Amino acid sequence: MTPTRTRRELAEYLGGKVIGDETVAVNGLAPLENAGPDKITFLANPKYAAKVATTGAGGVLMAPGGERYGRSVIELANPYLGFAKLLTLFYTAPHPDLGVSPQACVAADARLGEGVSVYPGASIGSGVVIGSRCVVHPGAVIYAGVTIGNDTVIHANAVIRERCRIGSRCIIQPGAVIGSDGFGYAPDGTGYYRIPQIGIVVLEDDVEIGANTTIDRAALETTLVRRGTKLDNLVQVAHNCQIGEDCMIVSQVGISGSAKIGNHVTLGGQVGVAGHLSIADDTMIGAQSGVPGTIPASGIFSGSPVMPHKEWLRAMAVVPKLPELKKRITELEKKIAGRETITEKE
């Protein structure tokens, strides 16, 4: 059932070059160690280069100039990217056009583009505008006034609150919440007075949001996630944040209100970012770190509070030795005191 493709077809698809018989066909992908002759495999990590010699695969994606061990290969600059593209080619298909289920709840004035699928139990509010070929899975709830671009997928039980704007080719994993109220209260002397959160969330094109991740709407204006940025599961983005293009925000990161994250920034798992700061383009923050203030120039940082990553590695190596260092200081003090006593006696 899976379609078959010749090496030549695959090389053309990927912009690579076949070395070996171009007419041999494969029907899928498999890892180096267990691929058979009907599968193509790939070598991305040089550590595994020797496995090319013994693989049974019907072809290997590899970087130009690598040792081929007599195998047929497709040379291309980025074999890992090639692998990802072939996964797409062999194993994915556009979602079929299911139309709008009669068991979905779609407001009479919502406007849906061509080929939109709305599953049973999904709910689409008044004035919602959804582009072509979007898929809204069961239990997803789209509040009034939301707009969504083309080819976006909203998975089951995700929630998009009122007036938020989602771009094209976005993927919202199950249970994600876009546009919940920002956490803003004014102390009134005894308790807290709720500050209405009247802004929205904007996700630009190609943004992906992980399962059960939450993005709060702005107090007044916009919480913004720019084009191409990916958020993993259980991430928290507070109100008024701006996250740049092509960032990777790993699971369980928390970003406080009004933080401004640059482009191509990577935040490792469980990182915490304080509010009202900015992080420079191309910055990487190690897992579990805490960013208390602005990072004005790119770099790799770790620790809570953060410091340059290498500095952090060296400092952490000393931590287990702290009790011993303390003892050595005390020891030195005794010796010095002893010498001084001797000196005084003298």
Add this chain to the structure above:
Amino acid sequence: MTPTRTRRELAEYLGGKVIGDETVAVNGLAPLENAGPDKITFLANPKYAAKVATTGAGGVLMAPGGERYGRSVIELANPYLGFAKLLTLFYTAPHPDLGVSPQACVAADARLGEGVSVYPGASIGSGVVIGSRCVVHPGAVIYAGVTIGNDTVIHANAVIRERCRIGSRCIIQPGAVIGSDGFGYAPDGTGYYRIPQIGIVVLEDDVEIGANTTIDRAALETTLVRRGTKLDNLVQVAHNCQIGEDCMIVSQVGISGSAKIGNHVTLGGQVGVAGHLSIADDTMIGAQSGVPGTIPASGIFSGSPVMPHKEWLRAMAVVPKLPELKKRITELEKKIAGRETITEKE
């Protein structure tokens, strides 16, 4: 469409005092830097005081005695609170009474007060009692036997499990789970035997719960969140916890079982609190801290494990220097050893 209000009306509403023409009207709020004459603005942070001179706003909320730069102002003790109240006045409206959607699933014996709105796809179980003017959004699930006060809003896909009790004027953001089973197991020698969690969760009045936050039901009795306390997104509250009044629990905090948090406590983002301890009223815990034991008296604490915040700041300043300190100790030891050798030679 937005209603217009004169400065006098606003001053009366806020309990403030107009300095300038009381009859001038505005129709909304805007920040100091981009407010036009039809908008009112506010000065809460003294840092921005000079912007009053150049704002184009039709009035400024400010504390009594501030420099007015010749502007018309409304003086009041807490301009930030005033700003919040005017946001409410200008930009929010009570939810319209939509009644119960025929596409909602409401048990025959559920009792709903006046003006309750239940959206399509919401589910309300047997014996549920809901007060007046509550709103239950699409996909929200209220298990059997739950009681809810008046004017409470349950957002989309939130879940309230069986028999839990929610107060009046509460707001439950999308995806929050109230009353999931506590994490309790008895080791049986090889694996774990599930301890039935037969208690409930009680949220008192004016409690707000963030998106995808989870609050576990008690093993036997009650997990309690007292009046006025606000929980941000993705917070975890384990079984049997008690959280006092007017607390602020920031995103991704985790509170272990049977912890007892006082009144007016603030827990910063990603804080972890161990079980079976108590935290004194008015305590503040810095972001990412870990609280391993009871905090008997109020204060500001940080670190994991926590220490007084100022102490933590000083200690953290030393951490990056640990490798250098280690070297200096070794250096000292060499010198001392050298001296001793000399002494011995002497």
Add this chain to the structure above:
Amino acid sequence: MTPTRTRRELAEYLGGKVIGDETVAVNGLAPLENAGPDKITFLANPKYAAKVATTGAGGVLMAPGGERYGRSVIELANPYLGFAKLLTLFYTAPHPDLGVSPQACVAADARLGEGVSVYPGASIGSGVVIGSRCVVHPGAVIYAGVTIGNDTVIHANAVIRERCRIGSRCIIQPGAVIGSDGFGYAPDGTGYYRIPQIGIVVLEDDVEIGANTTIDRAALETTLVRRGTKLDNLVQVAHNCQIGEDCMIVSQVGISGSAKIGNHVTLGGQVGVAGHLSIADDTMIGAQSGVPGTIPASGIFSGSPVMPHKEWLRAMAVVPKLPELKKRITELEKKIAGRETITEKE
């Protein structure tokens, strides 16, 4: 209404031994301090042994040989386990067979076993197979091709994505997401190319998943949680992870991709585990710790990065004293320098 049981019946049920009148009956459980004569209580923690003297309970579960203070007791090796089992006996009942609600959305080709209850608003996709006596609560969404064993409970608004496999006697708390796409992207020079996640999640028998926890499907094969393991709320398990049998994964833990966790492992709250590593059987990791690499042999570890727990305790005791230690080093250096100066003068 609650059934009454004699001490003899309870002792037989638990495999224990009555000391006292075997025919006296009770109707439930209560804590030592407020149990009346119609309730049974238990002593698990020796700290509370003296309370046995004053309890009003109609019987005490306790370990053999404990001081009875003249009370009637049921002796058994594990009184805490006995307590848990009696909670089950007195306070829980099998879910009634409600059948499939006409307001649920069940695909025509889904196959449901005997006594399955499907609540209104639940959604069950094409080709799903569900064993006997399972319960699917409102708003739960089961995508196409999922299989579920017997006696499993899927709570409200939980989501099981396509083709995942759930064992028997599993409990999925509300809002949990099983089978969301793994966070895998190939950098393409400017941004990120999505790697299709074509694998699945397998939960073996007796696995329990907390509220709003997320478990990502594997890129190619299987993300696996083995028999008896319990995950608390808001836990993240990334793609391709394998978690062993009878583990306890406490709230807000994050486990990165392809990590392999052994059997009987306990991960404390908010622990972070890096990817592509393994953790030995029977390991315990303290709350908020970070595991950066493989733990080859069991033990108790804490800190970020982790070290042996006792070492960590000693190191953390020194942290608040770092500024003082720094000062003492400087002081020593001055003294040494002074001596050297003197020496030179000499």
